[in-house]
Amino acid sequence: MRYPKEFAGNYDSNDFNKEEHKQKIIWISGASGFIGAELIKKLRLQYTVFAPGLDTCDITHFDQVRDSLLQYKPNFIIHLAARTEVEKSFYDPTDFQLVNYNGTVNIVEAAREVLPNLELMIFSSTMEVYGAVPKELWHPFTEDTPTFPNAPYSCAKKACEIYLQYAKRAYNFPYCILRQTNSYGRPDNDFFVVEQFITQMLKQQECNFGYREPYRNFLFVDDLIDLYLTIIKNVDLARGEIFCTGSKDRAIQISELANIIAKKLGWTGRINWGTKPKRVGEIYYLDSLPDKAKRILGWEPKTSLSDGLDLTIQMWKEKLGHN
Secondary structure, three states, X not given: OOOOOOOOOOOOHHHOOOHHHHOOEEEEEOOOOXXXXXXXXXXXXXXXEEOOOOOOXXXXXXXXXXXXXXXXXXXXXXXXXXXXXXXXXXXXXXXXXXXXXXXXXXXXXXXXXXXXXXXXXXEEEEHHHHEOOOHHHOOOEOXXXXXXXXXXXXXXXXXXXXXXXXXXXXXXXXXXXXXXXXEEOOOOOOOOXXXXXXXXXXXXXXXXXXXXXXXXOEEEHHHHHHHHHHHHHOXXXXXXXXXXXXXXXXXXXXXXXXXXXXHHXXXXXXXXXXXXXXXXXXXXXXXXXXXXXXXXXXXXXXXXXXXXXXXXXXXXXXXXXXX
């Protein structure tokens, strides 16, 4: 990963390698995924990290989760493992519930057995829980904006949020929920929109894309990693809270995102919009503010969409052999 030169993070880099931090144990599910792989690189500089290989299949088996947590007795749990392809959830809804909801319940229930050690579980939720917000509410979301999940993926994530809140009331379970906006900067997966636009335009002069109308905002991976680190350093402030990750820029229409990427690449080809099957649960507006995280944690995103796109384009040019 190539980080922007100005990226410094909101955590204290002078704390790296201090013995008291190395004694803290962090247990991560989904460590092989996009966010997990980048997060571990940073966490291992400061903490003892266990990534037991529990990904989307394994978290559905309670005994495997329980055995792993009892073995390591972590101070922190970062739960990232999930099926995240929103579009695919419409065609495979039962598996999305099994993995995303049941898997999370398994982790929470197993983690109750290590509560004396557990300081915080950070749950990776999604801005998709806002879902089919009425058009009169089409302005940047806060944590108090009503939620209308409108896909099997987002229904499962919202159910997880409710379960964590129940566990807090019943057992004083320590959680923090991140409603993550669309993250980007993937070096090896072109399924998601930013990377898909970049790779198709690098490869061909005619591209087939889906909906052009929706509005989305985007958070570069470095800023999201920084938020996780900031939360771990501010446990007492984060416990029991929900945070929107927001972004440095407000939402833009998907067609405009394509235009920006095309201009950066000097691409003059043709885009065929609406070439994918229509979805009954399509969401046309998602945008969230990072204000609460800034107010409580002192965190705010640093990477503009323009700079993040430049970095992502450079990654894929190198990967695809474009000089």
